[in-house]
Amino acid sequence: MKIALIPGDGIGPEVTYESRRVLNAIGEKFGHSFSFTEVPAGGNAIDSFGHPLPQESLDECKKSDAVLLGAVGGPKWDDLPGELRPEQALLGLRKGLGVFANLRPAVLFSQLKGASALKEEIIGDGIDILVVRELTGGIYFGPKTLKEVPGGYEATDTEVYNTGEIKRIARVAFNAAMKRNKRLCSVDKANILESSRLWRKVVIEVAKEYPEVELSHMYVDNCAMQLIRYPRQFDVIVTSNMFGDILSDEASMLTGSLGMLPSASLGSSTLGLYEPIHGTAPDIAGQNKANPLASILSTAMMLRYSFNLEKEAQLIEDAVRGVLEDGYRTGDIMETGKKLVGTKEMGDLVIAKLG
Ligand SMILES: NC(=O)C1=CN([C@@H]2O[C@H](COP(=O)(O)OP(=O)(O)OC[C@H]3O[C@@H](n4cnc5c(N)ncnc54)[C@H](O)[C@@H]3O)[C@@H](O)[C@H]2O)C=CC1
Ligand SMILES: CC(C)CC(=O)C(=O)O
Numbered sequence: 001m002k003i004a005l006i007p008g009d010g011i012g013p014e015v016t017y018e019s020r021r022v023l024n025a026i027g028e029k030f031g032h033s034f035s036f037t038e039v040p041a042g043g044n045a046i047d048s049f050g051h052p053l054p055q056e057s058l059d060e061c062k063k064s065d066a067v068l069l070g071a072v073g074g075p076k077w078d079d080l081p082g083e084l085r086p087e088q089a090l091l092g093l094r095k096g097l098g099v100f101a102n103l104r105p106a107v108l109f110s111q112l113k114g115a116s117a118l119k120e121e122i123i124g125d126g127i128d129i130l131v132v133r134e135l136t137g138g139i140y141f142g143p144k145t146l147k148e149v150p151g152g153y154e155a156t157d158t159e160v161y162n163t164g165e166i167k168r169i170a171r172v173a174f175n176a177a178m179k180r181n182k183r184l185c186s187v188d189k190a191n192i193l194e195s196s197r198l199w200r201k202v203v204i205e206v207a208k209e210y211p212e213v214e215l216s217h218m219y220v221d222n223c224a225m226q227l228i229r230y231p232r233q234f235d236v237i238v239t240s241n242m243f244g245d246i247l248s249d250e251a252s253m254l255t256g257s258l259g260m261l262p263s264a265s266l267g268s269s270t271l272g273l274y275e276p277i278h279g280t281a282p283d284i285a286g287q288n289k290a291n292p293l294a295s296i297l298s299t300a301m302m303l304r305y306s307f308n309l310e311k312e313a314q315l316i317e318d319a320v321r322g323v324l325e326d327g328y329r330t331g332d333i334m335e336t337g338k339k340l341v342g343t344k345e346m347g348d349l350v351i352a353k354l355g
């Protein structure tokens with residue numbers, strides 16, 4: 001199983017290092033052979049090759065069975081023009097690999113109830129929401145302009161969606177809902193955006209293929225509020241690229257930390273891109289403080305979706321649960337009475353739990 005490993009920038013190399021060790025431990029335990037090819041992308045690729053995503057990097061990813069990414073970007077590159085910034089590597093990879101469906105499960109481990117942003121009575125039996133974010137369209141990819149006008153500049157970004165793009169992401173979300181609690185909430189801003197009105201119309205059309213799924217619609221501003229007020233109303237949320245980006249960072253705090261949320265980006269083949277939802281966390285980079293669990297849980301998603309290794313995926317998730325049960329915490333999920341550990345130690349603990 002050939003894995004392209006993109007450590008990226010900031011805490012990216014720190015968390016992916018632990019994930020790689022976890023995958024190697026799984027490989028040893030079950031007799032699987034994972035090979036890793038390190039691929040430059042992001043700020044480090046700009047420094048070395050003058051481009052955030054060299055063609056060779058994309059080609060290497062396309063030749064692989066799965067891609068494991070840390071995160072890219074950082075203050076060092078913040079003054080570059082938009083098209084040359086490290087974050088362009090993400091867009092190039094996602095589009096280049098055709099991974100249009102970004103699955104972001106916001107699951108609260110019961111051991112982290114005290115770290116959640118929510119009160120116990122709101123958490124109730126727990127939080128388990130799947131955000132299905134459209135990943136290769138919308139305002140991040142639409143036409144942009146920047147021009148001088150009297151008194152300064154004028155800039156535009158354009159939200160663009162077509163029927164085909166909405167249909168395929170809606171089907172991913174309906175299929176996911178069918179395997180879960182059969183409730184799907186489509187989040188848009190159809191009271192003001194034409195692209196959202198098309199989104200809603202197409203989702204309603206696709207719903208006819210899934211009569212068992214209870215479909216609801218919600219405006220994004222209300223959804224941002226409802227996630228905090230009463231998150232257990234949600235099972236699967238399907239939404240556009242930018243709304244999904246924002247809502248999933250918000251949802252991560254229901255689970256304790258941004259450092260807990262993994263993701264899988266899938267297309268029409270088994271080649272998937274797996275990454276934590278967080279960024280490069282420049283404020284803690286290089287200090288052995290980053291929580292590697294979002295990245296480690298992303299490897300579980302890789303085993304599940306790209307390699308069809310469900311048992312192995314569950315073992316990783318159980319190992320994470322076991323380490324939390326034993327009271328170990330990185331700083332972002334730390335509580336009184338728990339044992340503070342660093343990135344490397346958390347990796348060691350998860351590996352030890354794999355047995
Ligand atoms: N997929 C990617 O490569 C992404 C890249 N970025 C880039 O990352 C850089 C920093 O962006 P920010 O807005 O600061 O977002 P961020 O996600 O990097 O950090 C936000 C806050 O969460 C904390 N945090 C994030 N991950 C953590 C972890 N694993 N453990 C403990 N704490 C963690 C950080 O310390 C920071 O306080 C920017 O250049 C941004 O463009 C941002 C999001 C995604
Ligand atoms: C460049 C952004 C789209 C990266 C990001 O925040 C994400 O994908 O979560």
Ligand SMILES: [Mg+2]
Binds near residue numbers: 245
């Ligand atoms: Mg984001």
